[in-house]
Amino acid sequence: MDIGRYSGILKYVVKSIIKIISLLIAVSILSFVLVSASPVDPVRAYIGEVGMANMSVENLAKLEAYFGINTPPIERYWNWFTGFVQGDMGSSLLYRQPVASVIHVKFMNSMVLMTTAWIFSGLLGFLFGIIAGLYRGRWIDKAIKGYSLLIASMPTFWLALVLVMIFSVWLQILPIGLSVPIGVNAAEVSIxxxxxxLILPALTLSVIGIANITLHTREKMIDIMGEDYILFAKARGKSNLSIIRHHALRNILLPAITLQFASISEIFGGSVLVEQVFSYPGLGKAAVSAGLSGDAPLLLGIAVISAALVFFGNLVANLLYGIVDPRIRRGSAYE
Structure with missing residues (x-):
């Protein structure tokens, strides 16, 4: 295997990983500073008002030492950071469990939701973009373009509320929220x-995520359909399906996939609002609850893990650009 052909990409991957690590450290520092500046007392948030009234001076001093109330900020950050690197993210004040365990459960719930929405938004957006570009200027193109522009400017939480009103309140065919039926043991919940x-939260995220991939694929499809080899294929009597399959698809697929990976940050940002509206027990709702209750360890853990997820999506998107652009494959664009 010729390693030289991939030296540019290998260098780029190493540089990107170093950059991601640096950014994650910066995110952790900024998050720690912001959380430390919060007026919420972690000891009071942990034991409550009644507990504070009944707490002895000795026990209160032990809790303050545990949470590092009187510890210098730099030392407190270093203690948290070294523990985080070793897998100890602290204990959640809200859930009374290790932060790593809480994030694991919430992250898996969010991944199911976001992955479902991410896949459907990509497939539907890609299909709509092909149709709109193929029938440029016709009514179906105008309808898809108008729909995409409308959805792109629509607030996520507003769309979620509209879908709840339609499918849960009026039609009563889908549950209002949560991830399991109320009053049912999680072990007894069927698939x-x-x-x-999952349908309504995933549908909301999918609808919001369709716009960008649709509009991008439409423009790319329009450019390709104007190429000489496409016009020659049409002159030979080839059908639209044959042209898409043998000529257009290879030119629009990879850019669309690249854009889809870059949209992970948008999907994650939208999931925070969607989970809050539908009371879906995912990472976004846990972050909001942690912020409102002053759960600093959980909030810090979610901030770093979320940033890592977004940075990973951007890294994959940038690597896919290397597949699309031959200059990047040769390494010239990475120098």
């Missing part, structure tokens, strides 16, 4: 019940 509770 069908989980899917029914």
């Amino acid at each position: 069908l019940d989980s899917i029914k509770h």
Whole structure:
């Protein structure tokens, strides 16, 4: 294997990983500073008002030492950071569990939601973009373009509320929220019940995420359909399906996939609002709850893990650019 052909990409991957690590450290520092500046007392948030009234001076001093109330900020950050690197993210004040355990459960719930929405938004957006570009200027193109522009300017939480009103309140065919039926043990929940509770949140995220991939694919399709080899294929009597399959698809697929990976940050940002509206027990809702209750360890852990997820999506998107652009494959664009 010729290593020289991939030296540019290998250098880029190493530089990107170093950059991601640096950015994650910067995110952790900034998050720690912001959380430390919060007026919420972690000891009071942990034991409550009644506990504070009944707490002895000795026990209160032990809790303050545990949370590092009187510890210098730099030392407190270093203690948290070294523990985080070793896998100890602290204990959640809200859930009374290790932060790593809480994030694991919430992250898996969010991944199911975001992955479902991410896949459907990519597939539908890609399909709509092909159709709109193929029938440029016709009514179907105008309808898809108008829909995409409308959705792109629509607030996520507003769309979520509209879907709840239609499918849960008026039609009563889908549950209002949560991830499982109310009053049912999680071990007894069937796959069908989980899917029914997933539909509305995933539909909301999918609808919001369709716009960008649709508009991008449409413009790319229009450019390709104006190429000489496409006009020659049409002159030979080839059908639109044959032209898309043998000529257009290879030119629009990779850019669309690249854009889709770059949209991970948008999907994650939208999931915070969607989970809050539907009371879906994911990472976004846990972050909001941690912020409102002053759960600093959980909030810091979610901030760093979320940033890592977004940075990873951007890294994959940039690497896919290397597949699309031959200059990047040769390494010239990475120098």
